[in-house]
Amino acid sequence: xxxxxxxxxxxxxxxxxxxxxxxxxxxxxxxxxxxxxxxxxxxxxxxxxxxxxxxxxxxxxxxxxxxxxxxxxxxxxxxxxxxxxxxxxxxxxxxxxxxxxxxxxxxxxxxxxxxxxxxxxxxxxxxxxxxxxxxxxxxxxxxxxxxxxxxxxxxxxxxxxxxxxxxxxxxxxxxxxxxxxxxxxxxxxxxxxxxxxxxxxxxxxxxxxxxxxxxxxxxxxxxxxxxxxxxxxxxxxxxxxxxxxxxxxxxxxxxxxxxxxxxxxxxxxxxxxxxxxxxxxxxxxxxxxxxxxxxxxxxxxxxxxxxxxxxxxxxxxxxxxxxxxxxxxxxxxxxxxxxxxxxxxxxxxxxxxxxxxxxxxxxxx
Numbered sequence: 001x002x003x004x005x006x007x008x009x010x011x012x013x014x015x016x017x018x019x020x021x022x023x024x025x026x027x028x029x030x031x032x033x034x035x036x037x038x039x040x041x042x043x044x045x046x047x048x049x050x051x052x053x054x055x056x057x058x059x060x061x062x063x064x065x066x067x068x069x070x071x072x073x074x075x076x077x078x079x080x081x082x083x084x085x086x087x088x089x090x091x092x093x094x095x096x097x098x099x100x101x102x103x104x105x106x107x108x109x110x111x112x113x114x115x116x117x118x119x120x121x122x123x124x125x126x127x128x129x130x131x132x133x134x135x136x137x138x139x140x141x142x143x144x145x146x147x148x149x150x151x152x153x154x155x156x157x158x159x160x161x162x163x164x165x166x167x168x169x170x171x172x173x174x175x176x177x178x179x180x181x182x183x184x185x186x187x188x189x190x191x192x193x194x195x196x197x198x199x200x201x202x203x204x205x206x207x208x209x210x211x212x213x214x215x216x217x218x219x220x221x222x223x224x225x226x227x228x229x230x231x232x233x234x235x236x237x238x239x240x241x242x243x244x245x246x247x248x249x250x251x252x253x254x255x256x257x258x259x260x261x262x263x264x265x266x267x268x269x270x271x272x273x274x275x276x277x278x279x280x281x282x283x284x285x286x287x288x289x290x291x292x293x294x295x296x297x298x299x300x301x302x303x304x305x306x307x308x309x310x311x312x313x314x315x316x317x318x319x320x321x322x323x324x325x326x327x328x329x330x331x332x333x334x335x336x337x338x339x340x341x342x343x344x345x346x347x348x349x350x351x352x353x354x355x356x357x358x359x360x361x362x363x364x365x
Contacts, residue, residue, distance in 0.1 A: 217291050
């Protein structure tokens with residue numbers, strides 16, 4: 001076993017302990033936020049509960065208009081989904097949210113996607129429209145480009161789901177992926193409360209949506225940021241040249257590769273949220289541990305993917321690799337370059353052909 005991979009396994013175990021602690025904290029938050037669920041609707045005490053804030057600072061309305069949305073919200077159970085379209089964790093939740101929209105819209109549920117962008121290209125309406133069509137989103141999506149609604153909710157995470165009852169009180173709050181059965185049971189309970197309050201007859205709660213959930217590996221490389229601003233306080237760029245804000249840097253071949261760090265070679269511009277390839281070709285290397293690897297990119301390029309010096313095989317080739325070991329990127333967004341049934345540790349090398357190519361992050365599953 002390579003020494004780098006031995007080191008990787010040790011460090012990955014330590015990171016896994018930290019991830020487990022965070023998961024426990026999030027679970028505790030979810031449990032605390034389920035206020036009065038399961039009680040008889042007449043006996044629910046809403047003292048101290050917060051009401052959902054108004055949607056403020058919205059740049060664009062998709063699948064709706066401001067007037068239509070204002071009318072739809074009135075008296076509905078509302079699921080507010082704070083997301084952004086290049087976030088893999090957000091994307092994994094969308095099949096559930098669209099299924100709940102299909103299943104419960106006629107019973108009084110309104111889903112509102114609050115698209116709060118992480119990167120500049122996510123502020124472009126055409127890019128978001130492509131994404132909502134790709135994922136079959138028919139419910140209203142509002143573009144919170146200046147993060148004003150994000151701040152009104154006092155939010156700090158992607159994705160995050162808040163559910164408000166028909167009177168506007170927030171009754172449920174969930175951070176991240178998972179908790180799908182619990183979330184759907186909340187939806188069913190709040191729809192029942194609404195129907196009781198309005199004197200509406202509805203059918204008893206049916207079975208829950210059954211979709212196979214993505215299983216994360218506990219020990220995985222954290223998200224790696226290529227923008228100098230996003231990478232603040234994170235030691236993720238392994239190259240000796242380091243980050244040099246707003247400068248064009250010639251990055252040399254690394255002498256060694258460390259776990260959870262990336263190493264560009266070639267000429268790259270250091271931007272606030274990304275690195276941009278200035279030379280005609282370039283490379284990126286990293287030693288990772290995960291069962292899934294994704295990249296967020298912009299601008300046209302051809303990427304050749306290698307694992308431990310060999311072209312990536314069909315065993316590991318990601319869903320977006322359509323031919324051999326080559327990935328063609330065009331629209332700005334997220335691309336899956338590696339997928340595996342189990343967690344693996346390899347040195348990945350990406351050979352890039354395409355001046356102007358931008359890379360924002362690596363994300364792992």
